[in-house]
Amino acid sequence: MATLESHAASSLSATKLPLRHSGLVRVTHWITALCFFALLISGIEIVISHPRFYWGETGSVMTKPLFQLPIPSSRKLVPTGYNYVLPDQNGWSRALHFEAAWIAVLTGLLYVIYGFVSRHFRKDLLPSKTDFSWRALWTAFAKPLRFERPSAAEASSYNVLQRLTYLFVIFVLFPLVIWSGLAMSLGFASAFPWSVTLLGGQQSARTIHFFVTLALVLFLFVHVLMVILAGFWRRTGAMITGRNGARKENT
Secondary structure (H helix, E strand, C coil), X not given: CHHHHHHHHHHHHHHCCCECCCHHHHHHHHHHHHHHHXXXXXXXXXXXXXXXXXXXXXXXXXXXXXXXXXXXXXXXXXXXXXXXXXXXXXHXXXXXXXXXXXXXXXXXXXXXXXXXXXXXXXXXXXXXXXHHCHHHHHHHHHHHHCCCCCCHHHHCCCCHHHHHHHHHHHHHHHHHHHHHHHHCCHHHHHHCHHHHHHCCCHHHHHHHHHHHHHHHHHHHHHHHHHHHHHHHHHHHHHHHHCECCCCCCCC
């Protein structure tokens, strides 16, 4: 009887767990994650077709590159210093990149509108004055460097570095990767030539797009590491169900 009562009590407490993430945040999170992986895979294939990067408005196989990746190309006409080429997957990769990009843009736009309307950014991501204290900053820096798992209270919210990083990704890196991607489109460049000029030209936009993508990949690795340190199953479960799970993490 006692076992049944304790089980019922734990079940009741589980149902009363506070909501960690709203439904829209969870849906947009996973759609964006899927789109990012699709964009990353297709983007790698696109880069392989011409692994040389330039600065300015024009760039071709006859132009000295700003830098080039030490990989063979998938096109024989692109000089890379290798005597062989990789399989050309440029067709499906460009189609997938285009489709995934627009899904990600529309999903991100929906998330940003929701974030302002629901005050999600202000309540969950905007740091407070106390977050910038030396103790809070040191804790945010030191614990990840020591691979120290945060406490239950710390794991239920974001520290100042996480808040600033998420805001930087949402309002700087994502807009910049979208802007630089659109600037490579001839149609977009014709309609809004000033947007390409501000980036230094279409080839500059491609180079910026590449480096911003590298920054997003770095963020992804750090983000996954932080999720693992905070408790992988708890954090992942919260992003699926919306609530912090009570499942114990392996130590």
